[in-house]
Amino acid sequence: MANASQKSPIKFIVATVIIVATIAYLSFTGGRDNKSYYVTIGELQGMGNKAYVRHLRVAGNVAPGSIHRVGTNATFDLLEQGHKLSVVYQGSEPPPDTFKDDAQALAVGTYGHDGVFHATQLQAKCASKYAPAPASTTPATTAAATLPAIK
Secondary structure: OOOOOOOOHHHHHHHHHHHHHHHHHHHHHHHHHHOOEEEOHHHHHOOHHHHHOOOEEEEEEEOOOOOEEEOOEEEEEEEEOOEEEEEEEEOOOOOOOOOOOOOEEEEEEEEOOOOEEEEEEEEEEOHHHHOOOOOOOOOOOOHHHHOOOOO
């Protein structure tokens, strides 16, 4: 005879399965929607119709004189191995301070049928900021040469 205080484990199992299935579904769809593919400008221009439906990341050097800013938005051209790509950036934040002519830039967004890359995120770094310091022609001074001897 079943005791009224005993609960059926089937309710617990069904609730657990529903929770696990919901978490798995949300993880799968969230990860798929946030995925972006890194492509070169040459690869992007050769992708055909696949380029229009994917979230992409494209990098290159900012073409000198091509930057036109309006508020938080900007238009510019990226150059990479002889290929040129026009980019329209419309983000919630203005382009970073390191976004200048000849800077390396990474644009994240989608490629339009108009041949323009529509970026929603923009990252840039100044090439000179990360370059090694030029070699010095004067010998480096050591602490022993600059401190007086202790007697």
